[in-house]
Amino acid sequence: MKSDLINKLKSTNAVIGVVGLGYVGLPLTLRYCEVGYRVVGFDIDQGKVDTLKRGESYIEHISAADIKRAVAGRFEPTSDFSRAREVDALILCVPTPLDRYREPDLSFVLDTTDALVPHLHENMVISLESTTYPGTTDEELKPRIETRGLKVGKNVYLVFSPEREDPGNQSFSTRTIPKVCGGHTPDCLEVGLALYGSVIDRVVPVSSTRAAELTKLLENIHRSVNIGLVNEMKMVADRMGIDIHEVIRAAATKPFGFVPYYPGPGIGGHCIPIDPFYLTWKAREYGMHTRFIELAGEINSSMPDYVIAKVADGLNAKKKSVNGSKVLVLGIAYKKNVDDMRESPSVFLMEKLRDLGAEVAYSDPHIPVFPKMRQHSFALSSVALSAESLKKFDCVLLATDHDKFDYDLIKTHAPLLVDCRGKYCEGAAHIVKA
Amino acid sequence: MKSDLINKLKSTNAVIGVVGLGYVGLPLTLRYCEVGYRVVGFDIDQGKVDTLKRGESYIEHISAADIKRAVAGRFEPTSDFSRAREVDALILCVPTPLDRYREPDLSFVLDTTDALVPHLHENMVISLESTTYPGTTDEELKPRIETRGLKVGKNVYLVFSPEREDPGNQSFSTRTIPKVCGGHTPDCLEVGLALYGSVIDRVVPVSSTRAAELTKLLENIHRSVNIGLVNEMKMVADRMGIDIHEVIRAAATKPFGFVPYYPGPGIGGHCIPIDPFYLTWKAREYGMHTRFIELAGEINSSMPDYVIAKVADGLNAKKKSVNGSKVLVLGIAYKKNVDDMRESPSVFLMEKLRDLGAEVAYSDPHIPVFPKMRQHSFALSSVALSAESLKKFDCVLLATDHDKFDYDLIKTHAPLLVDCRGKYCEGAAHIVKA
Numbered sequence: 001m002k003s004d005l006i007n008k009l010k011s012t013n014a015v016i017g018v019v020g021l022g023y024v025g026l027p028l029t030l031r032y033c034e035v036g037y038r039v040v041g042f043d044i045d046q047g048k049v050d051t052l053k054r055g056e057s058y059i060e061h062i063s064a065a066d067i068k069r070a071v072a073g074r075f076e077p078t079s080d081f082s083r084a085r086e087v088d089a090l091i092l093c094v095p096t097p098l099d100r101y102r103e104p105d106l107s108f109v110l111d112t113t114d115a116l117v118p119h120l121h122e123n124m125v126i127s128l129e130s131t132t133y134p135g136t137t138d139e140e141l142k143p144r145i146e147t148r149g150l151k152v153g154k155n156v157y158l159v160f161s162p163e164r165e166d167p168g169n170q171s172f173s174t175r176t177i178p179k180v181c182g183g184h185t186p187d188c189l190e191v192g193l194a195l196y197g198s199v200i201d202r203v204v205p206v207s208s209t210r211a212a213e214l215t216k217l218l219e220n221i222h223r224s225v226n227i228g229l230v231n232e233m234k235m236v237a238d239r240m241g242i243d244i245h246e247v248i249r250a251a252a253t254k255p256f257g258f259v260p261y262y263p264g265p266g267i268g269g270h271c272i273p274i275d276p277f278y279l280t281w282k283a284r285e286y287g288m289h290t291r292f293i294e295l296a297g298e299i300n301s302s303m304p305d306y307v308i309a310k311v312a313d314g315l316n317a318k319k320k321s322v323n324g325s326k327v328l329v330l331g332i333a334y335k336k337n338v339d340d341m342r343e344s345p346s347v348f349l350m351e352k353l354r355d356l357g358a359e360v361a362y363s364d365p366h367i368p369v370f371p372k373m374r375q376h377s378f379a380l381s382s383v384a385l386s387a388e389s390l391k392k393f394d395c396v397l398l399a400t401d402h403d404k405f406d407y408d409l410i411k412t413h414a415p416l417l418v419d420c421r422g423k424y425c426e427g428a429a430h431i432v433k434a
Numbered sequence: 435m436k437s438d439l440i441n442k443l444k445s446t447n448a449v450i451g452v453v454g455l456g457y458v459g460l461p462l463t464l465r466y467c468e469v470g471y472r473v474v475g476f477d478i479d480q481g482k483v484d485t486l487k488r489g490e491s492y493i494e495h496i497s498a499a500d501i502k503r504a505v506a507g508r509f510e511p512t513s514d515f516s517r518a519r520e521v522d523a524l525i526l527c528v529p530t531p532l533d534r535y536r537e538p539d540l541s542f543v544l545d546t547t548d549a550l551v552p553h554l555h556e557n558m559v560i561s562l563e564s565t566t567y568p569g570t571t572d573e574e575l576k577p578r579i580e581t582r583g584l585k586v587g588k589n590v591y592l593v594f595s596p597e598r599e600d601p602g603n604q605s606f607s608t609r610t611i612p613k614v615c616g617g618h619t620p621d622c623l624e625v626g627l628a629l630y631g632s633v634i635d636r637v638v639p640v641s642s643t644r645a646a647e648l649t650k651l652l653e654n655i656h657r658s659v660n661i662g663l664v665n666e667m668k669m670v671a672d673r674m675g676i677d678i679h680e681v682i683r684a685a686a687t688k689p690f691g692f693v694p695y696y697p698g699p700g701i702g703g704h705c706i707p708i709d710p711f712y713l714t715w716k717a718r719e720y721g722m723h724t725r726f727i728e729l730a731g732e733i734n735s736s737m738p739d740y741v742i743a744k745v746a747d748g749l750n751a752k753k754k755s756v757n758g759s760k761v762l763v764l765g766i767a768y769k770k771n772v773d774d775m776r777e778s779p780s781v782f783l784m785e786k787l788r789d790l791g792a793e794v795a796y797s798d799p800h801i802p803v804f805p806k807m808r809q810h811s812f813a814l815s816s817v818a819l820s821a822e823s824l825k826k827f828d829c830v831l832l833a834t835d836h837d838k839f840d841y842d843l844i845k846t847h848a849p850l851l852v853d854c855r856g857k858y859c860e861g862a863a864h865i866v867k868a
Contacts (some may be wrong), residue, residue: 166691
């Protein structure tokens with residue numbers, strides 16, 4: 001019965017299943033535990049499960065203490081998907097990357113769903129949180145769920161409710177970020193609102209799973225396009241001898257109608273470089289183009305080359321080639337003050353510099369050792385910044401502007417400094433804006 | 435002496451000359467008068483000067499009472515440019531349109547400057563407020579000013595300080611909108627800050643006139659591109675059967691990283707459709723393209739055709755052609771709650787419909803009679819909305835969503851309603867989203 005399920009979800013008697021214990025699933029799990037729900041946390045990675053069981057964290061901004069408290073209490077991490085039988089809700093928080101041809105790779109969503117299907121049962125709700133194209137929930141999840149005789153909207157409920165996690169954001173948490181939710185049917189939506197209503201301050205209903213899917217894409221398309229725009233403006237302003245960072249800060253004093261975005265050496269993270277192309281792909285089915293998305297992708301992905309050209313220009317002015325020069329990259333996380341390296345443009349910069357023959361090193365207070373990544377590898381540790389260490393490099397490249405850097409020290413002792421972040425406004429002779 | 439001029443400007447003993455008494459110059463004039471300055475207001479249009487002298491207004495949101503008070507006091511409107519001899523400051527607020535080939539038309543700025551040059555004198559400041567490309571102040575104004583032996587930065591001062599007027603904005607006024615100012619030299623900037631410091635709450639200095647020029651362009655480029663993006667998203671969402679207005683409103687619940695812009699039947703006003711192309715033109719001199727600006731221009735200017743196609747679809751479903759149908763356009767101002775028709779997309783819609791053979795009428799509570807426009811003409815008055823009058827039309831096209839419209843009345847009695855503004859969320863059979 002729908003009303004029984006809703007009542008259970010509204011009390012803390014419901015058992016919540018969270019699938020995928022990463023940047024999205026783990027904070028959500030902790031939030032459910034905090035309110036008093038029992039949570040079964042699923043992950044295919046036994047290593048993650050074991051780490052959590054030991055009360056340790058693998059994400060910088062999530063404290064081990066919080067995990068320890070949760071696993072001592074009502075949080076059970078497991079890699080055994082048959083335990084989906086025990087839960088009243090399954091919340092899917094698995095990655096949705098792009099494949100090599102920049103097309104949606106739904107394999108994590110679909111493989112997870114297939115692994116769960118044998119253990120689904122009546123009177124439960126399934127929520128997909130992974131960013132994806134409009135239609136995924138209806139076209140891909142619903143038929144899979146219904147293979148075992150369940151009927152969505154009748155005895156099992158299906159919603160799409162996009163995650164809005166923002167690692168490192170000090171102002172908002174899982175609880176205080178409003179959450180959009182769309183149901184396959186009005187009954188599904190009602191159950192979805194009950195699922196999230198006790199743990200999220202404000203749940204925003206929309207009329208369909210497709211509207212919810214597009215909502216999340218639009219948020220990230222907006223960011224991608226606005227960053228693409230200022231990156232293009234940067235290149236034009238550079239050529240005109242105008243500091244685009246000064247211009248953006250001045251424009252930001254307009255109290256309406258303008259919102260500042262800042263240029264950089266490219267875009268990173270799991271969302272902005274990837275999500276927009278989910279819509280591009282789906283739009284083709286309708287004979288439509290998404291030209292802003294494609295232009296933003298083109299400009300943003302060209303930024304590392306632009307930065308490398310600035311490095312080469314700066315070195316060239318000193319009669320040096322990139323080949324053989326020692327280059328120190330400052331900041332290898334994809335954004336400031338976090339340890340997250342997913343899709344980080346710094347890594348592309350390091351690879352390009354290495355390929356050109358530079359001796360590459362890095363410094364990042366959040367990443368002491370260059371980690372193993374799927375497609376990238378550097379046997380490097382973070383260089384401690386000092387007058388001595390900075391002077392040894394031919395070029396210092398500020399890629400990610402962590403607050404922990406000593407910017408005066410860097411400015412004073414870097415023989416050549418390429419600044420991708422507009423930290424240095426007054427033009428000093430050895431500073432190159434990129 | 436610079437310091438004498440600065441002291442005079444900071445007191446209210448300075449005489450301020452405002453050139454161009456339109457949407458920008460007139461409110462600025464009134465603000466100077468309010469603080470206690472004497473203002474000589476210049477306009478080449480003797481009709482405007484006479485209207486002001488009679489204490490009447492030609493702009494809806496500027497009250498005749500305010501003008502009456504000003505002209506009774508310290509405001510002298512004139513078409514006699516030789517009176518520039520009397521003033522300590524000249525603030526240029528003249529239009530900067532595009533020509534037929536979408537290239538900058540600086541004729542108002544340059545003709546005005548040429549008319550003023552014989553009357554310029556030492557110890558004055560000249561400020562250009564008209565939106566224009568980076569370099570205009572340095573490359574065009576400075577040489578003209580210096581033809582009579584004056585030396586910018588020595589005995590005459592030159593700044594660029596872009597206007598940020600927003601007609602109809604209830605939250606901000608001339609005084610409370612921060613004002614960016616860049617000087618040709620640091621001394622020029624210092625004088626510029628004194629010029630505006632007594633009448634504007636916050637003046638934001640930037641390092642050059644070029645930075646100030648680009649600041650204003652960036653503000654409007656940002657708007658143009660964001661509106662272009664949602665217009666493209668609207669067309670994609672339409673095809674997918676998703677209501678983009680619902681999606682934008684849901685995305686707007688994200689408390690960071692997203693700012694809502696809404697689609698419409700095209701863009702209007704004096705700024706957004708025009709200003710960005712000033713940068714496009716100037717960028718060509720540097721061998722650069724401004725692809726976001728051009729894409730936004732293309733998509734935004736295609737929207738009227740998109741809307742017309744929706745009108746034709748709606749009529750076609752009723753076995754009617756546009757040719758011979760009676761179409762009522764609601765809202766002909768370029769944005770809601772104002773009487774400003776500059777570059778209004780509604781006018782393009784009316785012309786296209788007329789060209790296709792429709793019988794066109796309009797209703798706009800802010801514009802009782804269709805005014806004489808440079809390039810457009812309709813011998814029409816605003817239709818009063820009622821059950822009776824609405825029923826007479828084959829199609830009602832909501833183009834500008836003034837608050838004064840009775841939306842329930844419209845929805846109930848329009849036989850076919852094409853909604854360009856997302857006012858009607860619940861799909862009724864006779865409502866077409868456009």
